[in-house]
Amino acid sequence: MYAIDHEDLGTPASRASESVTVRIDGLPVTVPAGTSIMRAAALAGSRIPKLCATDTLKAFGSCRLCLVEIEGRKGYPASCTTQVADGMSVHTRTEKLSALRRGVMELYVSDHPLDCDGCPADTHCELQDMAAVVGVRDTPYAPGGVVHADATRDVSNPYFAFDPSLCIACSRCVRACDETQSTLALTMEGRGFDSRIVASQDEPFLTSECVSCGACVEACPTAALSEKSLAAAGQPDRTVTTTCGYCGVGCSLNAEVKGEAVVRMVPDRKGGANAGHACIKGRFAYGYTTHADRVTTPMIRRKITDPWLPVTWEVAIAHAAREFKRLQATYGRDSIGGITSSRCSNEETFLVQKLVRAGFGNNNVDTCARVCHSPTGYGLKHTLGESAGTQTFTSVMKCDVIMLIGANVTEGHPVFGSQMKRRMREGARLIVVDPRAIDVVRTPHVTASHHLQLKPGTNVAVMNAIAHVVVTEGLAKEDFALARCEPESWHRWKVFVSRPDNSPEALEGVTGVPAGELRAAARLYAGAPNAAIYYGLGVTEHSQGTSMVMAIANLAMATGNFGREGVGVNPLRGQNNVQGSCDMGSFPHEFSGYRHCSDATVRGLFESHWRVTLPTEPGLRIPNMFEAALDGSFKGMYVQGEDLAQSDPNTQHVTAALSALECLVVQDLFINETAKYAHVFLPGSSFLEKDGTFTNAERRISPVRKVLNPPAGLQDWEITQMLANALGYPMNYSHPREIMAEIAELTPTFTGVSYEKLDRLGSLQWPCNDRAPEGTPTMHVREFVRGKGRFYVTEYVPTDERTTSRYPLILTTGRVLTQYNVGAQTRRTANVAWHDEDRLEIHPSDAEARGIADGDWVGVASRAGETVLRATVTARVHPGVVYTTFHFPESGANVITTDNSDWATNCPEYKVTAVEVVKVDQPSEWQRRFHEDDRRQRRLTPSADVDRV
Ligand code: SF4
Ligand code: SF4
Ligand code: SF4
Ligand code: FES
Secondary structure (H helix, E strand, C coil), X not given: CCCCCCCCCCCXXXXXXXXXXXXXXXXXXXXXXXXXXXXXXXXXXXXXXXXXXXXXXXXXXCCCCCECEECCCCCCCECCCCECCCXXXXXXXXXXXXXXXXXXXXXXXXXCCCCCCCCCCXXXXXXXXXXXXXXXXXXXXXXXXXXXXXXXXXXCCCCEEECHHHCCCXXXXXXXXXXXXXXXXXXXXXXXXXXXXXECCCCCHHXXXXXXXXXXXXXXXXXXXXXXXXXXXXXXXXXXXXXXXXXXXXXXXXXXXXXXXXXXXXXXXXXXXXXXXXXXXXXXXXXXXXXXXCCCCCEECCCCCCCCEXXXXXXXXXXXXXXXXXXXXXXXXXXXXXXXXXXXXXXXXXXXXXXXXXXXXXXXXXXXXXXXXXXXXXXXXXXXXXXXCCCCHHHHHHCXXXXXXXXXXXXXXXXXXXXXXXXHHCCCEEEEXXXXXXXXXXXXXXXXXXXXXXXXXXXXXXXXXXXXXXXXXXXXXXXXXXXXXXXXXXXXXXXXXXXXXXXXXXXXXXXXCCHHHHHHHHHHHHHCCCEEEEEXXXXXXXXXXXXXXXXXXXXXXXXXXXXXXXXXXXXXXXXXXXXXXXXXXXXXXXXXXXXXXXXXHHHHHHHHHHCCCCCCCCCCCHHHHHHHHHHCCCCEEEEECCCHHHHCCCHHHHHHHHHCCCEEEEEECCCCCCHHHCCEEEECCCHHHCCEEEECCCCEEEEECCCXXXXXXXXXXXXXXXXXXXXXXXXXXXXXXXXXXXXXXXXXXXXXXXXXXXXXHCCEECCCECCXXXXXXXXXXXXXXXXXXXXXXXXXXXXXXXXXXXXXXXXXXXXXXXXXXXXXXXXXXXXXXXXXXXXXXXXXXXXXXXXXXXXXEEEEEECCCEEEEEEEECCXXXXXXXXXXXXXXXXXXXXXXXXXXXXXXXXXXXXXEEEEXXXXXXCCHHHHHHHHHHHHHHHHCCCCCCCCC
């Protein structure tokens, strides 16, 4: 139940191009053909009373409140389900209509009396409003009739409650779950008075198929479905539009606030990426921002075994700067570095890399995108000329065939996942390339045409085989390739993929994908008018991650799938600002806009702007920093918003490197796993407590606006600025808009970006410059950014990580809807009701061979380490493959992942680890040490209310 949006025109807009003119209460109005009378009347300024209609859902016509009279027609049709016709004359306000509407409303009120005091929807209830509009205060029906007042409430969902006694059976929730979310978890059971809303097979919401997106709650016109937060806190007093801080979809959200507390999040209907939808994380899981674990004071300590000492900002910053200066004086300029985060804003990220290059005087800056999408940057830059996806999310609605590779779209990118399912229900076909049967492979409502269930680590072989079919069966778009791409590279690539050893039959034994299935999928993709590839970390986190990205670009170029809506190559970014952190120059060899630090012209631009001499050689990548720490040449690190000790592979190697540092400065919300090795802790600000921008997977730059004050007093950019000044490199920004102005001045793809324009347009997709002042929704339209596209030969090279008799299974990793990345945020919300531990999925045959039953504790050992998890026995994984998530530090998923990495970018090979699984009855040695260390560090951390020195 939400405040009536006065722009709600009752039914969705018609997309027809022809117009018709009608008269509504005597006034002429011209609207597209197919428009409902209700919408046409609203456009003419006449609001027809309604309950079951809303302009985000198709008209249903159940409440009968919206009746109208049409000249020359008998009866009183529902205006929401009746379309206008040229010359039609409609009356919306007659005495007869008023009487009819009153009668309808009296019936509603007989079962849902208007005793609204104390109801969370009071003053924001459409039933209450409509009763007033039609002039009903009470029901004439005698008390004591059969009503639903005693119906049992369902409060199982932590975030919202369902009160059947307030339900008016309008079906808006059912339609929202169907049309907006595409989950179809709700049905209307029974008829007439016995109608009732049922989740799944009449289950509590918590355990039903419901994924807690909240779309039904938003659609409900009464308090039948309502947020618990609203009941607890009351109505908000202000609204701030900002951008979700979780995944790379980048949903725009209206934070409704009362005093200094968020009451609820409402997805913004004008949001370019989400158009009014959100998932459980964005809509509900913001409670971590006020969790008791938040550190709200800066802290320092000499050794990591010492208790933390709370200090003032001045003392903490001076201490960090003194230590960094000491290390550089003792061990050299290159002995320190900094890490930016894909969870932080563009402005914060830009400032950290500036601090490193201009303040530290080296290029030792890297980002957590190193461990997820660095192959995307490299692969797409080399083939197409730009390190980013090519389309908007809505482009999928023009797609005929979707190829989804290594991306669990409904879990990792839920709002886009819903949109994709909508498109599938309209008829688009889906090809899934994934070792696991992810949700979209088969649901009751959408089914993939092909699931190429490959063996982990054989992506490139599969893609070469698809390309082989396309080329050898004459399905390639030769004209496009010759006109838009380098002919020599095209011919070389064609010869390569045509080789018999790249045929599906030759590679079947390697990939595990039946040749016939692969051929059919290749034909489907190549034969589609519009085919698009969407991919995730299942593509990049491999030793051949970059080769696979190039292979994807090759295939799309060979089939002419670039430069218009419904096509393209679309990396789905995991975290909110993966795209932005890469754009902002976080890699050790690149300035913002992906320009190499050895380019004297580019460097000169930054040098004159920043008034320093900048280093010419690339700095250290994260893995090189760890190696250098272990060999004693790298001694200090500034880490903003990133948890290396949990998210990077081979945890024991990482923690050994962090332990070797003399000064580790961590800026974060919580004492995360990395902070346990820190000497200075600087309390950061959450996405609700800062101004800035995030850039999503569509290159969409969206505003992040301060909703609340940061509990420790400073926004993250202010902390970096203080540190720079203490190091002797002056920074004097007064607001992030000035940082964005500098980014725009120094970055060709951002020259047209400003806060003023973002405020005006809501968001902007880069490139945004003189050639595209309002941004670029679709890239590579007439030519590729690099001019001619370039095909690369992508020879399949098996990973060194092989199964053996000692390690006979392949472990691959992924994520779940309710948790996010390392879980630091979502573990501190009620989302743990759905997922409170990482489990190991194992195929029934592998489980049986090892005597493992569902729920058993199992030891998972690799060449790097060993951990213990509980088993889920499931056929979602193939025999020979096991799978887990990495949201809980104690699971130690990265204790077992190895140091193998992508040949071009060092992106870790998280997706392929040879392991053995055995039944056990106690935690691993690493887990015992982890829990001891965790308890010790908690004892060393003061509680929130402490005096600073
Ligand atoms: S919360 Fe979302 S998934 Fe759950 S019933 Fe409502 S609309 Fe459907
Ligand atoms: S729960 Fe709300 S939206 Fe669903 S049928 Fe009842 S009143 Fe309508
Ligand atoms: S987590 Fe992603 S899909 Fe969910 S609301 Fe946030 S940005 Fe949108
Ligand atoms: S609003 Fe038209 S029938 Fe309900």
